[in-house]
Amino acid sequence: MTQDAAGASKFSRRVAIAGTQHLGGAIHLLRVRFPEIAASALPGQFVEVKASEGSDPLLPRPFSVNQVDAHRQTFAFLYEALGCSTRQMAQKAAGDELLVTGPLGKPYPLEPDVCDEVVFVAGGLGIASFLFAAQTLKERGDPRPVRLLYGARSAESIVLTGEFERLGVRCEVATDDGSLGEKGLVTGLLERYLASDPRNPALYVCGPAPMLKAAAGIAEARGARCFLSLETYMGCGMGVCVGCTIKMKTGDGPDDFEYQRACVDGPVVDAARLIW
Amino acid sequence: MTAGRVDLTTRIGRLTLSNPVMTASGTFAFGREFAELYDLSLLGAIVVKGTSLEPRRGNPPPRIFETASGMLNAIGLQNDGVRSFLDEKLPFLRQFDTRVIVNIVGNRAGEYAELARILHDAQGVDALEINISCPNVEHGHAEFAGDPSATFTVVDAVRKATSKPILPKLSPNVTDIRVFARACEEAGADAVSLINTLVGTAIDIRTRRFRLANVTGGLSGPCIKPVALRMVYQTAQAVRIPVVGIGGIVTAEDAVEFLLAGATAVQVGTGNFVNPMAAPEIVEGIKGYLAERGLNSPSDIIGKVEKAI
Ligand SMILES: Cc1cc2nc3c(=O)[nH]c(=O)nc-3n(C[C@H](O)[C@H](O)[C@H](O)COP(=O)(O)OP(=O)(O)OC[C@H]3O[C@@H](n4cnc5c(N)ncnc54)[C@H](O)[C@@H]3O)c2cc1C
Ligand SMILES: Cc1cc2nc3c(=O)[nH]c(=O)nc-3n(C[C@H](O)[C@H](O)[C@H](O)COP(=O)(O)O)c2cc1C
Numbered sequence: 042m043t044q045d046a047a048g049a050s051k052f053s054r055r056v057a058i059a060g061t062q063h064l065g066g067a068i069h070l071l072r073v074r075f076p077e078i079a080a081s082a083l084p085g086q087f088v089e090v091k092a093s094e095g096s097d098p099l100l101p102r103p104f105s106v107n108q109v110d111a112h113r114q115t116f117a118f119l120y121e122a123l124g125c126s127t128r129q130m131a132q133k134a135a136g137d138e139l140l141v142t143g144p145l146g147k148p149y150p151l152e153p154d155v156c157d158e159v160v161f162v163a164g165g166l167g168i169a170s171f172l173f174a175a176q177t178l179k180e181r182g183d184p185r186p187v188r189l190l191y192g193a194r195s196a197e198s199i200v201l202t203g204e205f206e207r208l209g210v211r212c213e214v215a216t217d218d219g220s221l222g223e224k225g226l227v228t229g230l231l232e233r234y235l236a237s238d239p240r241n242p243a244l245y246v247c248g249p250a251p252m253l254k255a256a257a258g259i260a261e262a263r264g265a266r267c268f269l270s271l272e273t274y275m276g277c278g279m280g281v282c283v284g285c286t287i288k289m290k291t292g293d294g295p296d297d298f299e300y301q302r303a304c305v306d307g308p309v310v311d312a313a314r315l316i317w
Numbered sequence: 318m319t320a321g322r323v324d325l326t327t328r329i330g331r332l333t334l335s336n337p338v339m340t341a342s343g344t345f346a347f348g349r350e351f352a353e354l355y356d357l358s359l360l361g362a363i364v365v366k367g368t369s370l371e372p373r374r375g376n377p378p379p380r381i382f383e384t385a386s387g388m389l390n391a392i393g394l395q396n397d398g399v400r401s402f403l404d405e406k407l408p409f410l411r412q413f414d415t416r417v418i419v420n421i422v423g424n425r426a427g428e429y430a431e432l433a434r435i436l437h438d439a440q441g442v443d444a445l446e447i448n449i450s451c452p453n454v455e456h457g458h459a460e461f462a463g464d465p466s467a468t469f470t471v472v473d474a475v476r477k478a479t480s481k482p483i484l485p486k487l488s489p490n491v492t493d494i495r496v497f498a499r500a501c502e503e504a505g506a507d508a509v510s511l512i513n514t515l516v517g518t519a520i521d522i523r524t525r526r527f528r529l530a531n532v533t534g535g536l537s538g539p540c541i542k543p544v545a546l547r548m549v550y551q552t553a554q555a556v557r558i559p560v561v562g563i564g565g566i567v568t569a570e571d572a573v574e575f576l577l578a579g580a581t582a583v584q585v586g587t588g589n590f591v592n593p594m595a596a597p598e599i600v601e602g603i604k605g606y607l608a609e610r611g612l613n614s615p616s617d618i619i620g621k622v623e624k625a626i
């Protein structure tokens with residue numbers, strides 16, 4: 042183990058909101074000025090955000106980095122104003138402050154040797170982390186084809202597809218009610234895609250747990266590499282409380298597992314090692 | 318501002334700290350993660366995660382749940398054991414100019430003594446905090462923390478195994494915490510730390526299931542502060558050894574309340590999750606509080622609370 046000297050690689054402070062944008066339904070984009078995080082975050086990583094001043098709610102919440110501006114001064118995250126913190130966020134305006142900590146967690150493995158086709162599979166707000174991933178691949182001049190399979194309840198919950206298309210990502214959409222794209226689930230899009238015998242794809246999946254589980258099952262059946270971004274309930278978000286544990290295989294026996302921390306050993310995990 | 322004249326040096330018996338702010342066991346792991354945020358030398362001391370003789374896998378998830386102004390946890394003392402602490406964690410901590418206090422946990426008095434003997438020989442371990450109060454493991458609470466004579470037995474066994482300063486950590490889940498503090502004092506403890514978490518639970522009414530796999534968990538955070546403050550106040554009146562105050566400290570104002578109630582030093586626990594910079598901000602905040610009042614030292618306010626009327 043390396044005895045790395047003390048040096049900041051994570052950052053935490055109160056920062057001003059640089060801008061907000063309502064994207065549809067209860068979905069908002071919130072941009073903050075935080076150059077250190079904007080400069081060092083990688084796709085799949087998240088930040089912890091505390092919107093309240095006091096103790097209601099007490100703990101910060103994890104949000105994926107959604108995009109970083111070209112000058113790497115600000116970054117944005119996407120949220121749906123449904124819970125306690127996210128409803129408080131929706132009341133805020135440019136100039137108001139948030140307590141932000143990051144960048145946190147393991148990024149998506151996007152290196153060229155992982156696969157020949159990059160496939161993002163998003164369910165609902167699971168879309169949040171993929172725009173930054175697509176941006177990053179583009180910036181790196183990665184020549185591989187990138188595809189987005191994206192499902193949500195209805196048309197108003199489908200956001201940012203224009204941005205993906207501008208980055209050259211091939212988008213396919215499904216909605217539960219058929220109000221946009223195909224009527225059905227994103228797993229249907231995934232089944233069809235894998236049935237077309239794509240050349241060495243890797244799936245990067247983010248969304249609600251049942252969808253992750255279904256996608257992992259489909260990937261396994263088809264022998265496709267699959268990485269899941271888990272939305273595990275978190276305490277500290279930075280590896281110290283051991284409250285966010287997930288069960289990961291260490292071998293093939295029934296007792297060959299260990300509890301790992303979703304916040305530092307994840308949130309991105311190899312689906313083949315996760316024990317549900 | 319006369320902030321330059323304030324000297325935060327704090328003495329807990331034989332243990333001298335650069336300031337009265339420590340981080341609480343289980344909320345700071347072994348320092349590595351927070352070292353990526355700030356210089357750990359800013360802290361008076363670091364109390365590391367509860368460490369046992371053998372590794373422990375901990376409880377199944379879900380292990381934590383947020384409640385009104387607090388949180389429940391049932392981690393189950395997941396840790397890699399004392400050998401791993403000495404080989405892999407301690408060398409990293411030793412680079413910093415702070416004190417390292419090891420929180421030890423066992424199933425029997427003999428295990429605590431064995432841990433104390435092993436740690437006694439370790440360079441860079443400044444003191445031991447004896448966790449007899451963890452509510453989330455089978456033997457933790459009922460046997461030692463719920464019975465003053467068992468508390469005495471454990472502290473006495475550790476006292477005989479090491480000359481390093483020892484700080485038993487007391488459970489609030491008892492009728493009168495002073496009885497336990499006195500048992501620790503009699504057994505030769507250098508100070509007492511209080512409080513550990515309060516046992517609680519929470520239920521999801523949609524699924525009709527408990528929120529924690531362990532059913533019960535330890536409640537921490539601002540919601541327990543009034544209870545902790547009362548217990549620190551009572552204990553400081555009841556024993557001559559120093560009291561280290563713990564429970565719901567998130568800001569410097571919270572910490573100052575504990576000092577006024579009679580704590581010689583404080584620990585920040587859940588506050589590290591609420592605001593990762595809480596501990597160093599509290600150090601600065603205490604300094605500011607003293608400076609504004611023309612005071613030079615935390616000892617000028619320890620126990621200086623007065624009746625409302
Ligand atoms: C690594 C990681 C990355 C994440 N990234 C994102 C992200 O980019 N964007 C994002 O929005 N979330 C993200 N999440 C999830 C987010 O952190 C949680 O949803 C968080 O609990 C929201 O905080 P809250 O206080 O608003 O909700 P809480 O009050 O904590 O509520 C918990 C959950 O219940 C839901 N909920 C609450 N009330 C209602 C209701 N009345 N009806 C229906 N549902 C309800 C909320 O949506 C929330 O998901 C991420 C989680 C993880 C672990
Ligand atoms: C996630 C978590 C893990 C903890 N682990 C330990 C532990 O290993 N040993 C211990 O003595 N106390 C442990 N505690 C208790 C804290 O050290 C502290 O006594 C308690 O949380 C009250 O302080 P707070 O309100 O500032 O958090 C833990 C608390 C939390 C929240």
Ligand code: FES
Pocket residue numbers: 274275276277278279280281282283284285286302303304305
């Ligand atoms: S959330 Fe605390 S260790 Fe993962």
